[in-house]
Each structure stands twice: as C-alpha cells, then as structure tokens.
Amino acid sequence: MRFALTTTRAAGFQGKSDDVRSDEKFRRDQTRMGPAPVGFRGHVSGLQSKDFEKLALPLLDPLYNFARWLCGDPDEARDLVQETMTKALRGLGSFREGTNFRAWMFRILRNTFLTSRTGLERRNTEQEDEDGFEDSVVTHETPELTLIRRADSELVQRCIALLPANFQEVLLLADVEEMKYHEVAEALDIPVGTVMSRLARARGKLREHVLEMMGTRKTQGIRA
Amino acid sequence: MSCEFIKQVALYADDEMDRADQEKMAAHIPGCMECTSTLANHLDLKKAVRVSGKSFSAPPDLHAAIFRQIHQDQTPQRQGVSAWWKWISAPVTAVLLAAVVLLSLPHTGSKDKEDALLAELVDQHVVALSSANPVDVVSETRHTVKPWFQGKLPYTFNLPEVEGTPYKLVGGKLTYARQTAGAELLYMAGQHKVSVFIYQANSRQEKPLHKFRELSFNCTHWQQNGLEFYMLTDAQDEADRLATMLQEVNRS
Secondary structure, eight states, X not given: OOOOOOOOOOTTOOOOOSOGGGOHHHHHGGGGSOSOOTTOOOOTTOOOHHXXXXXXXXXXXXXXXHXXXXXXXXXXXXXXXXXXXXXXXXXXXXXXXXXXXXXXXXXXXXXXXXXXXXHHHHHHHOOOOOOOHHHHSOOOOOGGGGHHHHXXXXXXXXXXXXXXXXXXXXXXXXXXXXXXXXXXXXXXXOOHHHHHHHHHHHHHHHHHHHHHHHHHHHHHHHHO | OOOTTGGGHHHHXXXXXXXXXXXXXXXXXXXXXXXXXXXXXXXXXXXXXXXXXXXOOOOHHHHHHHHHHHHHTOOOOOOSOOHHHHHHHHHHHHHHHHHHHHHHGGGHHHHHHHHHXXXXXXXXXXXXXXXXXXXXXXXXXXHHHHHHTBTTBSSOOOOOOOTTSSEEEEEEEEEEETTEEEEEEEEEETTEEEEEEEEXXXXXXXXXXXXXXXXXXEEEEEEETTEEEEEEESOSSTTHHHHHHHHHHTOO
16 A cells, blocks of 8 residues: 555644654754764755665664554555655755654654554554553562563564554654654654653553463463 | 652663663662562563564565665755856756767666666675575585585686684575576675675676675675676675685686
8 A cells, every 4th residue: 555645633643744844843853862873974955865875774674663563564564664765765855964863764654654544543543641650650569570571472562562552652662672762752753751651651551461461371271 | 668769760771861860770779679670570571572572574675675766766966056057057968968878878788787787686685684594505614515506507616714714604595697597605794794696707808806885785896717706795894805815716
C-alpha cells in the first residue's frame, strides 16, 4: 500500500502534520537538541545528499524495525520506510545544522504512518490516557517480578504487541533504540514529561502482561 | 515505608540524571535493598524489551532500493546565482552538454555495463552483510576455501595467508554477475565485512588498483593475469592492505 498524504489528524494524538516541510516548530526547537549527529558536517543551507546517505543508511534497520512494529505487516513497513526516505530526501534543503537527524527521521516515519489508513485506524482505537509520572513509578516490588528475567523473547514480543500504540512507540524508542528522553520527545512531538509518564505506564503495563502470561503458562504447565 | 529515592530509580536506570544526582544515587543504592531490587527490576525489563523489541531487519532488497533512491534523488542545487549568469547559463550549458555528449559517445556502452555490474556486486555485498549464512564454504583457512571452487569455475586464483594480519577469512561462495560465474570471498576487517569478487576478465590487459565509492561503499578494482577483482566494504582504509595482499599472491 502507498502512504497517501492527508491532512487528517488522528483523534487524541499529539502528532503534527505529516509533511516534513511543515515542521517549522520542530526546526525552531533544534537549538536545544544537543550535539549534531555523527558525520554531520554542518551545512547551514541544508544537508547534502552525500551526507544524508552516510547518516540515513545506518538507520535503515532501526527504522524498518520501528515501522514493522507500527504497521504489523512487512509490506506496509517496507513502503513506510521508502516513503520516509522520499520525504526526508525532499526535505534535505531545509535541514538545519544542530538538528538531531535520528529523531528527525523517526519523526517523519511516524508522522507518515499516522496518515496511512492503518495508522489512522490504529490511533483511533488504541489510545490510552497517561497518569502522572510519579504516580506510576513502581514503588514496591514483588517476588513475581523476578519472573521477567526468565521470560523468553517471544513472550515479551507478544506482550509488547499488546500495548496501546502510544505506549508501544515510546517504549520502542527509549528501550530498543536507546534514545534519550529528549530525543523521544522530538521524534514523537510530545513534551519530555509526557515521555516519562508514558514510559512508566508502558513499562508497568508490560510488566503486568508478562507476569500474566507467565502465570497462565505456569498454570497450563501444571494442568498438562 | 518507601525510600525517598525510589521515584528516582527509573531515571537512574535510564541514565537521565545529571552527574551530581547520579553520584548521589550510586552511593545510596548499595545500602538500600528497596532501591537495589527496584533497579534490578527496571534493568531486567529494559533488557528484555531491548532484546525482544529488536525483532526485524530491513530486507536486503530494501537496502538496495534505498541506495538507488538516494542516488536517483541527487540533484545539484545552486543558490545565489547572479543575474548575468542566469542569462548566459542556458546557451553555455547547451554547448557544454553537447560537447560532453559528443566526447562520451564512444564510451557510453562500456560505462553503462560497468555501472550495471557494480550495481549487481553492491547488491550481492549487501546480501552478504545481512544474511545469516553469507557463504557456502565456511572456513578461515585458504587451503579449504580455494579448493572448494575447483571444478566450479573455469579458472583459479590464489588467496593470501591472513594469519597475523588484521583480516580474517570467513569463507566463500559461487556468485553470478553479467550471467557469468565468479567467486565471492568474504573477509572480516575488524568489525567490517569485506566482499572480494573474482571474475574472468574480458582481456589480458593489466589494470592497477583503483579506489572509488559506489553507493556509499568503498570499492577497489584491479585486473591482473586475466582476472578481474572487485573489493567492496564499508570500512575506510582498513581493507587497503588486503587488496595489496591479494594482488601480490596473484602475480604471474
């Protein structure tokens, strides 16, 4: 499927317009985004395509992985990554020094996804409100939590897939892509406080799912 | 009663504290069972997500498609062009273009063929980078890898001894480009994979080592003894010596 551009925004979602050229706020905010990406040579008038190649190609696997989780389908993920690259290439001239390239690319991908049919459907059905960060911090632990150490990869994958989309993406960017909070905030166009809150809730939910599934498996094992 | 530091554990696990707070936390945790246990839980969960969440790799053909997409989109941008240049640029450009076309006509065919071959080789190198089984004969010994090609190719070649060098032979496989069989050797130069393609050359002409870039990869080409060598890698200069070693062992 192709990811047609629309101006529709998913209900309740804090994302902006899909088109990279319209992301003026994002570019204005770049000055507080930390160091320039590795290999970036600092072209004030825009990124050159040879620099783009050096910066974008190492991101291909991470972008595809993220796209695959978002779309749940290999063909859609493939189209999404290609569309992302097309948009990024188109927006090269307006790329500014100091921009966090990785966050920029993930942001384009995610905004493109949101304007796809799958993205719109998913966002409209799977949103979850966030509580405050402090309320959701684990303030005690139970012996069952050590079960997570024994959870196999497939089980954790299934549990990640069960998370609401807004929790899933923040978790993937923070823990899989190992982005800092401010990078996740830039990629998702949400405040850092919301990143922290969503992350804490996402981990809490994931923990619940893992323990639930492991408990179910244990019970099934005893019954068998 | 909960420890006053307990709410900071997630920030500590995520490496999001400033240095002073981080040091304070690091000093506190070993003496606090509650924080130690919570930190262990956080780290276990983060590790589980990191391992399980990295589930998908871009298919090799997507890599190749993106390389092409980037290069197709390379359009030179000119800024700040003065008014007089705008007036004269069209006829000057036309004359230059005509000259370039006339000069390049006799070579266009071979250049296209070379580009097509390089595109094929880059695709094969990308497949080697992403494949779990990039070679058919797996061995670090040249005395195992070279004989494996006997009877499979209508020519032979020599492989250098890499023991004691920064290189490691991974293995080899039969490969095809331009509808012709060839050898693909895979080496490691540190963490970088290096593909060496050996094909029968169209002529006996000797061509010296020539380094260039193709779709972001560093390529080295040379021709000797009726054999054509292409070396592709994402390493910078680390693989240069390997090309020289291959060249030396294949001298007539």
